[in-house]
Amino acid sequence: MNTAAAARERAAKGPFEAAKRRRFAWLSSRLGRRETLLFYAFISPWIIGFVVFTAIPMISSAYLSLTDWDSFQTPNFVGLANYVKIFSQDPLFWPALGHTLYFAAISVPLSLLIALFLANLLAKPFRGAKFFRTVIYIPALVPLVAAAMIFRWLLAPRSGPINGFLALFGVEGPAWLLDANWIIPAVILLALWQVGAGTILLIAALQGVPPEMYEAAELDGASRTRQFWNISVPLVTPILFFNLITGMISGFQVFSQVYVLTNGTSGPDNASLMLVPYVYDNAFRYYDMGYASALAWVLFAIVMVFTAIVIRSSNAWVFYETEVRS
Amino acid sequence: MHDIAYRGASPRAVRASIAALAAALALTGLASCSASEQPDTPDGSGAGQAENTTLTMTIWGSDIDQKVMEERLALAKEALPDIAVNLQLIANDYDTKVQTMFAGGQAPDIMMTAESVNVYSSKGQLEDLNPYFAAEGVDPVSSFGQGSVNTYSTDGKLWGAPDRSGAAVVYYNKDLFDAAGVAYPSADWDWDAFRDAAKKLTLTDDNGNVSQWGYGAGDWWPWYMTWFYQNGGTVLDGQGKPQVNSAENVEALQFYNDMVLIDKSALSPLDYADQGLDNGSPDPLFVQGKLAMEVTGFWNVSSLKDAGLDWDIAPLWHGKESAVPAFSSALAVAASSKNKEAAAKLLVFLTSAAGQKPIATSGLDVPANLAAVADPSFQQPSWNTSDVDLSAFTASASDVYAPPFVPQWNEIQKAFTDGLADVYTGKQSVKAGLDKVQATVEGLLK
Numbered sequence: 195m196n197t198a199a200a201a202r203e204r205a206a207k208g209p210f211e212a213a214k215r216r217r218f219a220w221l222s223s224r225l226g227r228r229e230t231l232l233f234y235a236f237i238s239p240w241i242i243g244f245v246v247f248t249a250i251p252m253i254s255s256a257y258l259s260l261t262d263w264d265s266f267q268t269p270n271f272v273g274l275a276n277y278v279k280i281f282s283q284d285p286l287f288w289p290a291l292g293h294t295l296y297f298a299a300i301s302v303p304l305s306l307l308i309a310l311f312l313a314n315l316l317a318k319p320f321r322g323a324k325f326f327r328t329v330i331y332i333p334a335l336v337p338l339v340a341a342a343m344i345f346r347w348l349l350a351p352r353s354g355p356i357n358g359f360l361a362l363f364g365v366e367g368p369a370w371l372l373d374a375n376w377i378i379p380a381v382i383l384l385a386l387w388q389v390g391a392g393t394i395l396l397i398a399a400l401q402g403v404p405p406e407m408y409e410a411a412e413l414d415g416a417s418r419t420r421q422f423w424n425i426s427v428p429l430v431t432p433i434l435f436f437n438l439i440t441g442m443i444s445g446f447q448v449f450s451q452v453y454v455l456t457n458g459t460s461g462p463d464n465a466s467l468m469l470v471p472y473v474y475d476n477a478f479r480y481y482d483m484g485y486a487s488a489l490a491w492v493l494f495a496i497v498m499v500f501t502a503i504v505i506r507s508s509n510a511w512v513f514y515e516t517e518v519r520s
Numbered sequence: 521m522h523d524i525a526y527r528g529a530s531p532r533a534v535r536a537s538i539a540a541l542a543a544a545l546a547l548t549g550l551a552s553c554s555a556s557e558q559p560d561t562p563d564g565s566g567a568g569q570a571e572n573t574t575l576t577m578t579i580w581g582s583d584i585d586q587k588v589m590e591e592r593l594a595l596a597k598e599a600l601p602d603i604a605v606n607l608q609l610i611a612n613d614y615d616t617k618v619q620t621m622f623a624g625g626q627a628p629d630i631m632m633t634a635e636s637v638n639v640y641s642s643k644g645q646l647e648d649l650n651p652y653f654a655a656e657g658v659d660p661v662s663s664f665g666q667g668s669v670n671t672y673s674t675d676g677k678l679w680g681a682p683d684r685s686g687a688a689v690v691y692y693n694k695d696l697f698d699a700a701g702v703a704y705p706s707a708d709w710d711w712d713a714f715r716d717a718a719k720k721l722t723l724t725d726d727n728g729n730v731s732q733w734g735y736g737a738g739d740w741w742p743w744y745m746t747w748f749y750q751n752g753g754t755v756l757d758g759q760g761k762p763q764v765n766s767a768e769n770v771e772a773l774q775f776y777n778d779m780v781l782i783d784k785s786a787l788s789p790l791d792y793a794d795q796g797l798d799n800g801s802p803d804p805l806f807v808q809g810k811l812a813m814e815v816t817g818f819w820n821v822s823s824l825k826d827a828g829l830d831w832d833i834a835p836l837w838h839g840k841e842s843a844v845p846a847f848s849s850a851l852a853v854a855a856s857s858k859n860k861e862a863a864a865k866l867l868v869f870l871t872s873a874a875g876q877k878p879i880a881t882s883g884l885d886v887p888a889n890l891a892a893v894a895d896p897s898f899q900q901p902s903w904n905t906s907d908v909d910l911s912a913f914t915a916s917a918s919d920v921y922a923p924p925f926v927p928q929w930n931e932i933q934k935a936f937t938d939g940l941a942d943v944y945t946g947k948q949s950v951k952a953g954l955d956k957v958q959a960t961v962e963g964l965l966k
Contacts, residue, residue, distance in 0.1 A: 265623040266643040346796040352729075353794045372789050372799075372945055457798045459739075459934075462941035478616045479930045481639055483623070 259487035265477070269484065276488035287489070290467045291496075297378055297468065298445035301385045305441055306434060309389050313396030314422065327397065331390040342454035345384050346371070371455060374465035381466060384451045392437045399433040400426055431512045439504060446497050449474065469493045572602040573862045575629040577851075578621070579607065580614035584884060591878040596869050603862050605630075622854070629857040630867065633680050634849040635925050637672055641679040642927040647853040648677040652864035663871070664888050667920040672850045680850025681867040684879060686818040686886030687836070687920055688742055688845045689912045694830040696721055696732065696812040705813065707915060709837035711750075711775060718785040721812035734785040736811045737776070738792065738800020738944070739937050741923060742845035743815065747772035749921045750839030755932070755961075756924040762961040765954040772839070773943070774950045781946045787811070789944050799944060806831075817847035818885050821908060833908060835915040842919040848888060886913050893917075928964045935960035 234241075259276055261269035280287050316327050333341065348356050349370040357367025370380040403426055411421050427434075449470040452460060460467040460475075469489065477486035579589055586609040593605050608628065610617050615636060621627055622645060633640065640646050653660050660669050660678055668682035690705045697704055702717045709717070718734025725731040737743040745755060753768030763769070779786040789799035797804065803820065805811040807827050815836065824831055836844045851870060853863045869875045873895065876887035880898035887893055893914055904910065924932065939957035942948040 264643055265619055266640070266645050343796065346793070350794045350796055351790055369790055369793060369945075371793055372941075459937050459941075461937060462945075463938045475934075478619060479934070481619070481643075481927075 255487040255490060258484050259491050261484045262482075263484040263487075264481045265483040266481070272484070276485050277492070279485065280488060280492055286464060286467060286472065289464060290469050290472045293378060293466060294446060294448065294468045297382060297385075297448055298442060300379075301382045301448075302438065302441045302445045304382070305386055305389050305392060306437055308386060309392035309396050309437065310427075310430075310434070312389070312393045313400055314426065316393070317397045317400035327394070330393050333388050334390040338450045339454050341384065341387065342451075345380070345387075345455065349380055349383075372462055374462055377456065377462065377466040381448070381451050381455055384455060385445075385448070392441065395433050395437065396430060399430040403429045428513045432514060435504075435508050435512045439501060442500060442504065443497055446470075446493065446500070573859050574604045574606055575857075575859055575863050575866065576606045576608060577630040577632075578610055578614070578618055578628045579632040580610055582611060583609075584882065585609065588878045588882045588884045591882070592870055592875055595875060595878070596866055599869050599874075600862075600865060603866050605866070622856075625856075627854040627856050629854060629859055629863045631852050631854065632683070632849055633852045635923075635929055637680050637850065637852065638674060638925050638929070639927050640852065641674060641677070645855055646679045647855050647857070647860050647864070648679065649681055649853065649864055649867065650676070650678045652861070653678070653681075653868060656865070656868045658868055658872070663890065665890055665917065667846070667917070667922065668848060668888055670922045671846075671848060671925065680852040681871045682888035683849050683851050683871055683876075684885040685846055685848035685888040686913045687916045688746075688815050688817055688847065689833040689916075690813055690815055690836055691806060691820055691824070691831060691833055692813045693806065693809060693811070694832060696809070700812075704832070705834040705837065707835040707838065707842075711837070711839050714837045715775075715779060715783070715785070718779060718813065719783050722783070722785040730784055730791065731810065733787050733791070733805070733811050735779065735813045736787040736802030736805055737815065738787070738789070738798070738802070739940065740800045741933055741936070742847070743800070744773060744776070744936065744940070745923060746815075746836070746843055746845050746921075747776050747839070749843035750841055751775075752840050756926065756965075760924075760926070760965065762958055762965060764958040764961055765951065770951050770954055773940075773954065777943060777946075777950055780944060789941075818913060822883055825903075825906065833910075833912045835912045836919075838919075842916070843921045844916040844919045845923065846917075846920040850888075926965075931964045932961055935964070 258269060260271060260273060262272050262275075263269035312330055316323060316330065348354050351357060351367070351369035351372070354367075356370075360367040368376040370376045407425050407429075408421055411425055416424070447470050448468050452466050452468050452471055456466055458471075460471055470493070473486050473489045473493065476482045476489060577589075579585060586607065589607060593607065596603070596605075614632075618628070618631055622640075627645070637646070650660070660682075664682040664685070668685050669678065672678060672680040672682060692705050694704070700720045702720050705714075705717070714735075721732070721734035722730060723732040748754060748769045751768045751772035753766050753772055754763050757763050776786065780788045787802065787805070792799050792801060795805065802811055802814040803816070803823075806814050807824070807829070809829060821833070851867050853860055853867065857863055871889055873887075873889050873891035876889045876892040877895070877897055879885050879887045880892060880895065881901060881903075883901055883903040887898060892898060899910060901910075926932070935957045939960065940953045943950055943953035
């Protein structure tokens with residue numbers, strides 16, 4: 195039935211008939227409507243927040259990345275010039291990308307392993323378990339600036355405890371923060387120190403593993419190591435997966451750790467320059483908001499690609515209890 | 521409690537929600553670069569009810585800066601009763617926040633500015649104040665001196681009313697000087713006298729490690745650029761061309777670096793790192809009595825007042841030429857302000873001798889107005905109970921050089937930080953480092 199015919203029919207039956215039908219329809223789906231309304235009511239804070247604080251800034255930054263906006267004057271459209279500059283003319287973009295990949299490639303898997311190791315130790319009931327779980331989590335509560343001050347002391351070239359420890363083995367420790375080869379490992383150390391948040395999640399996951407599985411394995415003669423790798427690890431892979439994704443994204447977005455350790459210089463001589471500090475410098479120190487926006491979009495694309503790869507790979511290694519494998 | 525996370529949800533749904541979370545995390549990171557932040561507005565900062573015109577004004581600093589500005593605005597209220605001011609103290613990230621206010625079309629009518637003045641002026645964001653000063657019958661040069669006016673002018677336009685201004689001075693620890701039997705610093709010192717004194721003030725412990733240094737500087741423009749200017753060098757010449765790796769500059773920086781690496785009388789980056797400090801944070805060491813001399817601005821007077829040290833200040837030494845860096849700030853009017861006339865009128869008052877008096881009486885800073893500096897309220901203030909020689913700030917006022925506050929000023933400083941990082945550690949020669957800085961700065965300014 196086409197709409198014109200429907201309109202004619204409604205007109206023929208008169209307004210009263212139409213109103214009755216509407217009333218009936220409303221009654222029949224009252225519950226559904228109510229649910230729909232409630233759904234939107236409850237989700238609206240997020241939707242509004244997303245639109246105002248994420249979607250609109252994203253769209254504007256996409257547009258600004260095609261301009262020469264200096265954050266003061268009217269932006270001029272420059273096409274893809276900013277992107278061309280990133281990939282072919284900027285002497286700092288490729289080093290910054292390389293440093294960021296280096297940092298993420300080392301710090302993310304290491305944090306996962308350390309978190310899993312610590313969680314496995316702390317998940318079991320023992321005297322003082324709560325105390326040690328708290329201790330492990332404390333670094334996550336220490337403000338980063340304070341942590342960086344502590345790290346400056348720890349990493350001090352001639353008087354610091356880390357190099358003092360290395361000296362016990364006859365190793366002469368580097369001047370961490372002053373040496374182009376050692377500044378990124380220093381940043382990684384600071385990142386690893388904050389492994390507590392991931393550990394807490396893994397402790398919860400490990401405690402969620404049904405004990406009857408361990409009992410059954412023990413009856414079958416499986417060793418502790420075997421139980422760990424064949425029961426504990428597969429059952430916490432969803433949490434490992436979650437930690438991997440969030441860790442990878444925050445690894446690509448590393449900012450504060452380098453900023454506080456190098457006092458905002460990304461030094462020595464840009465040896466620790468990462469992508470987000472570079473975006474920040476361009477936007478707020480060099481007043482090149484258009485270029486900074488383009489850099490941010492390149493970073494966004496890189497993060498998306500890596501995230502997609504990891505999510506794709508998860509089929510092969512992430513185990514869900516409800517999942518039936520053929 | 522045997523539930524593992526996500527039990528009951530389908531794997532597909534879980535993966536989808538993790539993907540969504542991932543995207544949201546990635547996006548918030550980007551958005552945080554562009555999201556506008558509201559400056560912290562302290563309570564009760566307004567200087568009264570609006571009657572005719574209410575102006576907004578942003579300043580950086582701490583509570584004391586706010587208190588002094590409120591005092592000055594109260595004086596202004598008596599002279600200009602029609603103008604009310606909504607004062608906003610932005611304690612952290614001032615530049616970023618003010619930039620965001622401009623970007624969002626919410627520029628303050630009046631802003632405190634300093635090194636970034638020409639970022640704003642070159643982008644047409646500031647109002648030329650010369651006509652307003654002329655209308656009030658005030659001559660900026662005779663009020664503030666040529667140096668201050670030059671710092672805030674380009675092409676004959678005055679972009680900021682000089683507000684606070686003090687030459688850098690030498691802070692020295694009298695006890696350490698007395699113990700080493702070295703005469704106190706003075707403007708008569710040349711480089712050799714300075715180097716000699718620094719050597720004598722440097723002590724080593726039994727293991728051969730330096731335990732007390734003569735001088736502490738590092739990566740900050742008032743330190744390295746002053747060597748250039750004192751040696752007849754410059755950073756940008758009269759035509760605005762970079763002259764970073766000139767023979768004068770190489771010689772000048774070599775002199776300082778020899779103190780760091782050969783004499784070991786000036787702190788090296790390694791020395792700072794051993795103390796858990798950045799290259800160029802002498803203050804804590806001075807307070808600990810491990811450092812005999814440092815060069816910095818007025819602000820250390822108040823922080824050292826109660827440090828329990830016997831210290832004083834002296835004017836800076838000289839090289840082939842006298843050149844002294846100064847730390848100043850100015851008040852500027854946004855070109856977009858709807859009340860430019862009122863704003864400029866207010867600035868003329870605030871930078872008059874009367875309007876600047878609270879800066880002096882509070883011991884906050886050196887007023888930019890020459891009459892306010894000459895006033896007993898600055899020279900013999902009641903807070904100066906330890907008889908600090910405040911004339912040091914004015915003695916070298918005529919030797920103040922104007923650093924190149926061009927729009928690319930932040931990039932130029934970064935070029936020096938990057939290019940000289942390996943010079944201070946001795947991994948690269950001074951010449952190679954300055955060549956690198958020169959190349960970077962040429963790229964910035966072309």
